[in-house]
Ligand SMILES: NC(=O)C1=CN([C@@H]2O[C@H](COP(=O)(O)OP(=O)(O)OC[C@H]3O[C@@H](n4cnc5c(N)ncnc54)[C@H](OP(=O)(O)O)[C@@H]3O)[C@@H](O)[C@H]2O)C=CC1
């Protein structure tokens with residue numbers, strides 16, 4: 001079998017189009033422009049690339065983008081003050097503090113200082129609790145993007161065996177909650193899991209969010225399974241020339257695509273969906289803030 005490629009890049013473009021449509025309507029009918037503020041502390045080059053691309057897509061969707069770039073040695077008090085100012089700014093409907101933060105800053109403290117209704121990452125403990133209890137919340141962008149692709153491919157996920165590799169707060173755990181919400185039988189695997197290959201072989205749906213380049217080979221994948229590769233790993237690519245690099249996922253694409261029923265590529269899979277869902281969450285937050293009906297199909 002050769003897997004169907006799930007084109008996250010194309011799917012993300014359709015999500016962004018829907019977002020842009022809602023933004024246009026909010027402007028015309030209500031005179032409101034949704035705004036997204038992104039806070040970047042320090043100069044991590046990968047983070048700078050993401051932040052730039054988020055800002056560009058925010059503006060392309062017709063929304064306002066506010067970028068706050070702070071020095072790497074910014075104090076916790078100063079960062080909290082920036083978040084507080086954004087919490088109180090009526091033009092800002094979504095706030096994202098780019099992670100990871102420099103080591104001297106307490107990530108939990110900073111994330112939990114964001115007003116939950118503006119927490120478009122869905123990382124605030126209130127949103128985590130709401131998601132865990134099946135209540136309306138802000139849903140983390142990366143797992144939301146994965147869920148949208150899975151629903152689009154399968155229709156119903158009910159009764160499917162899903163294995164999520166990785167238990168981080170930003171990907172693995174919320175992904176497992178969403179799959180459970182769609183009535184999958186969910187296993188969360190991690191670095192202490194015994195016989196990971198056997199666990200993964202049971203899965204109808206595999207979500208790999210490990211951060212280890214090409215760790216999951218094709219012979220761990222059940223014939224016909226759907227593989228969602230969250231990993232974004234930059235590795236050396238001497239074949240492209242000296243000092244060149246390329247992006248790979250956490251799944252060994254070639255061998256997995258030979259047995260899977262469907263698979264997301266890297267790049268062009270989960271990454272673009274993450275940003276599209278960030279824009280979607282911003283529109284959702286803006287509608288909720290203004291007591292307006294929120295767009296359908298843009299959240300879980
Ligand atoms: N496409 C996108 O938009 C995004 C992509 N990413 C990418 O997704 C990947 C995961 O990110 P994130 O969740 O933040 O990463 P973390 O490092 O926070 O978590 C990694 C998880 O993988 C587990 N793990 C590590 N090694 C193994 C192993 N050998 N076997 C089984 N499990 C293992 C860890 O287990 P333990 O808990 O036991 O240590 C941990 O739970 C990264 O490549 C990241 O770049 C992340 C966010 C967004």
Ligand SMILES: Nc1nc(=O)c2c([nH]1)NC[C@@H]1CN(c3ccc(C(=O)N[C@@H](CCC(=O)O)C(=O)O)cc3)C=[N+]21
Nearest residue numbers: 050096097098099100121232267268269271272274275
């Ligand atoms: N508060 C916070 N929220 C995040 O959502 C968040 C974060 N911090 N920190 C970093 C991770 C990573 N992340 C990505 C988003 C898009 C791509 C993406 O669009 N990737 C492209 C390729 C980009 C490239 O070429 O480098 C693709 O996969 O096709 C990747 C990774 C969001 N993150």
